[in-house]
Amino acid sequence: MRGDRVDVRFAxxxxxxxxxxxxxxxxxxxxxLELEWLADDIARRLSxxxxxxxxxxxxxxxxxxxxxxxxxxxxxxxxxxxLEEGHEAGLxxxxxxxxxxxxxxxxxxxxxxxxPVAKVGRFVVAVxxxxxRGCEVPEGTAFLALPRGGDPGRALGVRPVGHAEVLGWVxxxxxxxxxxxxxxxxxxxxLSLDVGMRELWAPLxxxxxxxxxxxxxxxxxxxxxxxxxxxxxTVATQLPSAFARWCAVGGxxxxxxxxxxxxWGEPVREALAERWRGAGTGGRAxxxxxxxxxxxxxx
Numbered sequence: 001m002r003g004d005r006v007d008v009r010f011a012x013x014x015x016x017x018x019x020x021x022x023x024x025x026x027x028x029x030x031x032x033l034e035l036e037w038l039a040d041d042i043a044r045r046l047s048x049x050x051x052x053x054x055x056x057x058x059x060x061x062x063x064x065x066x067x068x069x070x071x072x073x074x075x076x077x078x079x080x081x082x083l084e085e086g087h088e089a090g091l092x093x094x095x096x097x098x099x100x101x102x103x104x105x106x107x108x109x110x111x112x113x114x115x116p117v118a119k120v121g122r123f124v125v126a127v128x129x130x131x132x133r134g135c136e137v138p139e140g141t142a143f144l145a146l147p148r149g150g151d152p153g154r155a156l157g158v159r160p161v162g163h164a165e166v167l168g169w170v171x172x173x174x175x176x177x178x179x180x181x182x183x184x185x186x187x188x189x190x191l192s193l194d195v196g197m198r199e200l201w202a203p204l205x206x207x208x209x210x211x212x213x214x215x216x217x218x219x220x221x222x223x224x225x226x227x228x229x230x231x232x233x234t235v236a237t238q239l240p241s242a243f244a245r246w247c248a249v250g251g252x253x254x255x256x257x258x259x260x261x262x263x264w265g266e267p268v269r270e271a272l273a274e275r276w277r278g279a280g281t282g283g284r285a286x287x288x289x290x291x292x293x294x295x296x297x298x299x
Contacts, residue, residue, distance in 0.1 A: 004164055005074065006166055007039070007071045009201075013206070017181065018033035018036070020209070022064075022204055022210065023035070023187070024064050024211055025064045025212035026212075029064060034068070035065070035068040036068075038120065039075055040072070042076070042120050042125070043073075050073070050076055050078040050102070050103045052078070055079045055080070055137050056076070056078045056079070056101060056104070056105060057080075057081045057082075057099070058081065058083065058191070059105070059106040060082070060105075060106065061085055061108050062213070064212055065123075066107075066200075066212075068121075069123055072105070073105060079099075079143060079160070080142065080143050080191075081095060082143060097131050098158050099137070099158050100131050102127060102128050102129075102131060105123050105124070106126065107123045110124065110126050113129055115127050135157060135158060138162075140162045140163055141161065141162055143161040144158040144159065145158065145159050161197060166201060168293055169293065171294065172290075172293060172295050173262065173294050176295075177259075180206055180207060180208065183206070184210075184233045185203035185233065185234070186228060187210045187213060188218055188238065189239075198264075199262075203235075221242075221245045224246065225255065232257045233255075234260070235261075236260070240267065240268045247276050258285040260285060260286050261285055262288050264289070
């Protein structure tokens, strides 16, 4: 059904709260309406260049604006291949060949042979030499992810992730937590990872606010905890290995506003949650393990 799409759900959330802050980073904040405008502009620029059955690479910094670029590609009918500026050029070329990307939306530069054709806000739309199709992009695909659990430097290919798969995870988490417009979620992970593709949409499809965690802060558990405290984050998403580092520094300060910590993608040891509760950092925050489908179980 057409309504079971990330971009359609986002448009509905934006219509309900156009003036609310949708996301923020170190440079500032953007509202739902501003992301809608960006998405519409990018979708128009992609018209005739990309559509159903195709993938568009989104090479983007971790920023408050990245959701607008992703929604714009989805609104054009294409799937998103998420790339980061930190990915080596050779890896990016490999992944784009695998996905058959002939178009790139980037806010962090272009690679050789990419020709800019439009500028939309901070993003440049560029075309690439028509590639040989590396994989099929099935109907209903939202994203093309790196292999689950693989080393990105030795990626074997990309994996289609459907709109239904993303929305099922979001609906499961949001529904179980009773999350809504008053909640502030951390956006910690790369969009090229499964967990990154999901954690961004949980706040944005439920009317909440996403706080972008830049790469430097993500690598420093104390700095991450400080960001959560300053921004009043109520829901934090972590891989258990990153959560262990967070617990090791005592959480980096008290977080009375934190309600939930979602652990995903790796096995969770019970001792880890006990260490968190013993530190008392998160107040009454509950620690959950989230399944691939979005079901939650208390740790």
